Amino acid sequence: MKSSPVTRRQFIKTSALLANCAWIPNLSAEEARLRFNWWGGQNRADLTNRVIESYVTRQSSVQIEGRHFDWLDHWQTFISDVALGQLADIIQMDLRYLKLYADNGVLMPLDAYLDNGLNLSSFGEANVDSCRINGKLYGVNLGINSAATVVATSKWNELELDSPGFDMTWDELIAHSELFAKRRNNSNLYAMTDGSGLAVLLNNWLRQRNRALYNESGELAFDASDIAEWFAMWAHIRGVKGCVPPDLQVLDKHSMETSLLVMGYSTLDFAHSNMLVNYQKHIDDNLDLRPFPIILNGTPGHYYKPSQMLSVTANSYAPQEAVDFINYFVTNLKAAEILGFDRGISASSDVRTYLEPSLDEIGLKTVTYIDKLKPYVGGLPATPPEQAGEVAIQLQNISHEVAFNHISVKEGAERFYKKSLKAINKG
Numbered sequence: 001m002k003s004s005p006v007t008r009r010q011f012i013k014t015s016a017l018l019a020n021c022a023w024i025p026n027l028s029a030e031e032a033r034l035r036f037n038w039w040g041g042q043n044r045a046d047l048t049n050r051v052i053e054s055y056v057t058r059q060s061s062v063q064i065e066g067r068h069f070d071w072l073d074h075w076q077t078f079i080s081d082v083a084l085g086q087l088a089d090i091i092q093m094d095l096r097y098l099k100l101y102a103d104n105g106v107l108m109p110l111d112a113y114l115d116n117g118l119n120l121s122s123f124g125e126a127n128v129d130s131c132r133i134n135g136k137l138y139g140v141n142l143g144i145n146s147a148a149t150v151v152a153t154s155k156w157n158e159l160e161l162d163s164p165g166f167d168m169t170w171d172e173l174i175a176h177s178e179l180f181a182k183r184r185n186n187s188n189l190y191a192m193t194d195g196s197g198l199a200v201l202l203n204n205w206l207r208q209r210n211r212a213l214y215n216e217s218g219e220l221a222f223d224a225s226d227i228a229e230w231f232a233m234w235a236h237i238r239g240v241k242g243c244v245p246p247d248l249q250v251l252d253k254h255s256m257e258t259s260l261l262v263m264g265y266s267t268l269d270f271a272h273s274n275m276l277v278n279y280q281k282h283i284d285d286n287l288d289l290r291p292f293p294i295i296l297n298g299t300p301g302h303y304y305k306p307s308q309m310l311s312v313t314a315n316s317y318a319p320q321e322a323v324d325f326i327n328y329f330v331t332n333l334k335a336a337e338i339l340g341f342d343r344g345i346s347a348s349s350d351v352r353t354y355l356e357p358s359l360d361e362i363g364l365k366t367v368t369y370i371d372k373l374k375p376y377v378g379g380l381p382a383t384p385p386e387q388a389g390e391v392a393i394q395l396q397n398i399s400h401e402v403a404f405n406h407i408s409v410k411e412g413a414e415r416f417y418k419k420s421l422k423a424i425n426k427g
Contacts, residue, residue, distance in 0.1 A: 032318040034064045034325065038092035038308075039074035044342055051335045055328050062321050082106060089316040090326065093139050093309045095130075099383045101311075102133040108312045109136040113323045119331060120348075127347035130306050130380045139309030140326050143344020144370050146302055146377070147200050148273040149292055152285040155267040159183040163290075164268065166372060170205075170233070170293040177242030180267070191242055193266045194249040196234035197399030199392040201270045201292060205230065207378060208298030218385035220420055228413035231402050235409055246403035256282055273369055274307065274344055277362045289369035291376050300378035304370075307344030345370045387423040394419045 038048060045068040052064045067088070069077060074092070081087045087106070101107050110118060114137070120128050123141060131139035149164055156163035161176055161183070168176075177191035195201040203213045212221040237243045248265050252258050261269040262282045271279070273289055280287050291302060310329065312322045329335055336351040345367055346352050352367055359367060394416055402412035 032062045032321040034062060034090060034316075034318055034322055035088035036064055036066045036090040036325075037069070037074065037077065037088040038066075039069050039071050040092075040342075041070075044068065047339050047342055050338045051329060054334055054338065055325055058328075059321075059324070062318075062325070064325065085315060087313040087315055089313060089318060089322045091311050091313055092142070093311040095306055095309070096383070098131065098139055098309070098311075099133050102136070102138040105314055107138045108314045108316065108319060109138060110140070110312065110323065111137050113320070117320060117323045118327050122331065122348040122350040124347070124349070126304055126377060126379070127306075130304060131309050139306070139311045140330055141306045141309055141347040142330065143274075143307035143341065144304045144347050145272055145274045145307045145344050146304055146370065146373055147204060147292060148271060148276075148289045148369060149268050150261060150271050150276060150279050151268045151288050151290050152261065152283065153288055154285050155189070156180070164293070166291055166376070168290075168293055169296050171296075173293045174233075174237055174240070174242055177237065178240040181241035188265060190244045190248075190266050192237075192244075192268050193252065193260045193270065194234060194238065194243045194246065194399075194403060195270050196231060196403065197249075197396035198270055199388075199395055200272075202230060202395065203381065204292045204301035205295070206301075207303075207381065208295040208301040210299055212381055213391070214382050214384055214388070216382045218382070218424065220417075220424060221382075222417075224413045224417035227416050228410055231399070231409040231412050234399075235402065238403060246400060249403065250400060273366055276366055280362055288365060291373060294376065300376050302373055302376045303378055303380050304347075304373075305380070306347075341366075385424060387426060390423040391420045394423065 036052070038044070040048075045066075048068065049066055052066050056062055056064055075097075078087075078091065091107075093101070093107070098107075114120065118140070120140070127141045127144060128137065131137060131141055151164055153163040156176075159180060161179055162168075164173055164176075173192075180191040199213065206212050206222055206226060209226070211226055215221040234243070238245065243249075244260055244265050248260060251263070251265075252260050256262060256278055259269055259279070259282075260266040261279065269279070270292065276287060276289055294301070310326045312319055312326070316322050329339075330346070331348055331351070333351065333354050336346065336348075336355060340355065340358075341363060346355070352371075356364065356367060398407075398412050398416045398419070401407045402409060407415065
């Protein structure tokens, strides 16, 4: 989602009221009443409410009031509830806000409940740790997502070329893309889009070089020389016609309808694993998922990102019951059968194995990709600063200037670095 209603300034302003407000729930000695807020459409609400009904039938001493909102309303309600001290017990949380609310004492650490009501043994260490802040667990992973290359492999097979695979390096992809341009029958079809302006792709490339876009302090973790190498690589790719030219690339407005893969100008797009189903709805060719290209002997660039998570708020009067419900939500096979992969590929290997026989072809491809990606996965990157969106826009704009030869690679790298520094320092 592009809406980003919560800022640190808003939070500090509203949370200052928290200490002076209290909410006393109406609890009987025999019954725990929980409130659970999440975002999503009506289909997600229906599925989630069915799980709530299944749980309370099993746990008659617990009652759960569920409320669902669209993305913007969810966070506006959350801000208001923080100010009034009337937070729901269980909150669907997004990674971009986890550190903010954990650091300000709004969320409860869950470490004490691990193996004591919260059994995440089937999640794997990376999928548990992706919800930690400063070593403490503040959320439970609801679904795995990762960056991915969406590929129409048949376009490569027709030219007797290897399509991008799990071990394909950047050098190999560039060489194969040059061959693609030489063998193609359609002069308007290119091997790939121009990814020089994509922050997610740049960050993956930087991570493989032991660099990153940001460090734990929210500062830039690269310098102008890194960006000069990045822009130079893409200038070479454009030079051998390995990617679309700039007059086509500017047509991509980051929507499915304007994707150059969807419009037929490219055989692949740099995206995320959960987007495969939507791409396939728009394209007749069979699509598949592959990792971003690798750097030989580089460090892993990919990471498993929690699509969403569930957190317990610090003012919950029934944290043990809240944790028990979350445990049921993410590990119980009956709950899994109801929810499917609505919130992403389950972090639990047990749930994935259980649901695999019922998956369609697209679902199976996505699960297979997530499982096979493991050797290419490193730790979760630092939480981006608030100004990360502005930096991403600068990267896109300046990459276009370089691609059109309005400025040189060196000028573009220096301009992007200086503008990024300025944006970050505004925070």
